Amino acid sequence: VFPGGVNSNVRLTAPRRFFRRAAGSHLWDEDGNDYIDYLLGQGPAFLGHAHPVVNRAVATASDLGMVTGAQCVEEVEAGDALLQALRWPEQVRFAVSGSEAVQATLRLARAATGRPKILRFERHYHGWLDNIAVERATGSQHRAAGVTPGQVAGAYEDVFVIPWNDVDACRELFEEEGSNIAGVITEPIMFNNGAVLPKDGFLQFLREITVAHGSVLIFDEVISGFRVALGGAAELFGVTPDLATYGKAMAGGWPVAAFAGRRDLMELCADGVLHAGTFNGSRMAAAAVASTLHVLTRDPPYERVQDYGEALMKGLRSVADAHSLGLRLQGVPAAFHASVTTGSSSQETGGTPVSAPSLYPRLARILADEGVWVAARGIWYVSTAHTARDLEESLDRVDKAVATFARELP
Ligand SMILES: Cc1ncc(COP(=O)(O)O)c(C=O)c1O
Numbered sequence: 001v002f003p004g005g006v007n008s009n010v011r012l013t014a015p016r017r018f019f020r021r022a023a024g025s026h027l028w029d030e031d032g033n034d035y036i037d038y039l040l041g042q043g044p045a046f047l048g049h050a051h052p053v054v055n056r057a058v059a060t061a062s063d064l065g066m067v068t069g070a071q072c073v074e075e076v077e078a079g080d081a082l083l084q085a086l087r088w089p090e091q092v093r094f095a096v097s098g099s100e101a102v103q104a105t106l107r108l109a110r111a112a113t114g115r116p117k118i119l120r121f122e123r124h125y126h127g128w129l130d131n132i133a134v135e136r137a138t139g140s141q142h143r144a145a146g147v148t149p150g151q152v153a154g155a156y157e158d159v160f161v162i163p164w165n166d167v168d169a170c171r172e173l174f175e176e177e178g179s180n181i182a183g184v185i186t187e188p189i190m191f192n193n194g195a196v197l198p199k200d201g202f203l204q205f206l207r208e209i210t211v212a213h214g215s216v217l218i219f220d221e222v223i224s225g226f227r228v229a230l231g232g233a234a235e236l237f238g239v240t241p242d243l244a245t246y247g248k249a250m251a252g253g254w255p256v257a258a259f260a261g262r263r264d265l266m267e268l269c270a271d272g273v274l275h276a277g278t279f280n281g282s283r284m285a286a287a288a289v290a291s292t293l294h295v296l297t298r299d300p301p302y303e304r305v306q307d308y309g310e311a312l313m314k315g316l317r318s319v320a321d322a323h324s325l326g327l328r329l330q331g332v333p334a335a336f337h338a339s340v341t342t343g344s345s346s347q348e349t350g351g352t353p354v355s356a357p358s359l360y361p362r363l364a365r366i367l368a369d370e371g372v373w374v375a376a377r378g379i380w381y382v383s384t385a386h387t388a389r390d391l392e393e394s395l396d397r398v399d400k401a402v403a404t405f406a407r408e409l410p
Pocket residue numbers: 042096097098099100102125126127128187192220221222223247257
């Protein structure tokens with residue numbers, strides 16, 4: 001029925017499974033096999049799957065009628081809850097996907113500054129659309145190149161791409177082009193590629209250089225938002241952007257995204273800058289956001305998630321060591337990246353993983369066979385629903401998977 005058998009190309013590399021049910025930290029496939037889930041739908045199921053509070057709120061909302069082409073009180077409650085949770089932004093708009101929310105922020109940055117250029121970083125991900133799904137052109141310092149056939153070449157002419165965490169490259173580009181740069185967009189933690197942390201002071205540096213040149217700083221918090229702290233990476237690192245995007249962990253699995261920020265920028269949406277969407281701020285989306293944020297603020301889970309993630313990372317290291325497998329883990333406990341290295345012992349580093357990239361997807365496949373559901377690209381997401389029992393069971397299953405994997409290694 002579907003090209004490649006999937007509805008998102010990100011799933012092409014995943015082991016093929018049909019899941020019949022998902023609840024809490026577990027998934028069950030059509031054959032009745034149980035999995036402990038560390039993919040969480042690519043992040044959204046931060047509260048675990050089918051959280052009863054969120055499900056009830058969404059069901060009640062849909063009973064009242066889904067979309068009206070006007071406002072509903074639930075929408076305002078969700079917006080208020082989001083602004084209160086994040087603290088720094090003054091206004092917010094809802095969208096359906098993170099890709100769209102990113103587009104809105106790029107447009108706002110250009111509209112506010114009257115400048116054409118956007119600076120983004122290598123190996124980050126900001127959605128699949130033509131003007132931002134780019135990499136650095138081979139041999140170029142900062143020119144963008146497309147990533148897919150069919151991409152409109154002109155769409156990314158105004159995008160610069162430089163390595164992340166590279167203060168010198170950034171400073172040099174701003175010296176040459178600063179007066180043309182409308183905005184800088186960054187994942188505050190490079191979750192989409194190795195869960196690499198910003199170098200000490202790098203986000204602050206971006207804050208300062210954008211202020212100095214009158215450019216807009218955009219944090220793409222689609223993964224980090226509501227996951228690494230209630231106030232996202234902005235809170236974790238104490239750096240306030242001008243605009244930010246959210247999605248995933250914000251709504252217990254419901255498809256909704258948002259962009260938020262300074263009032264003078266956001267207000268442009270009501271003053272000529274086009275942002276629209278039939279399903280934006282639907283009653284269900286609003287209910288999902290408000291109920292998720294209610295759960296997250298009433299009983300903040302961040303310490304628990306951190307403890308679980310740390311214990312999981314520690315356990316994975318011991319299992320790897322016991323089988324003499326080089327396993328590199330890096331990131332933060334709430335979302336970390338695993339890769340198989342050619343060395344013999346596990347370690348955590350601050351840099352980009354140097355790994356044997358073809359090996360990890362094989363391990364991910366064996367993990368799935370043993371009942372541990374993880375992404376082939378290496379990211380592990382922890383939810384608030386994971387329990388001490390899950391931890392123990394996960395490490396038993398990982399142990400079996402690693403034993404098989406180690407046996408099959410050349
Ligand atoms: C940092 C980041 N930005 C934007 C997106 C795009 O969001 P969506 O898949 O909801 O369009 C993603 C998706 O994974 C993401 O990780």
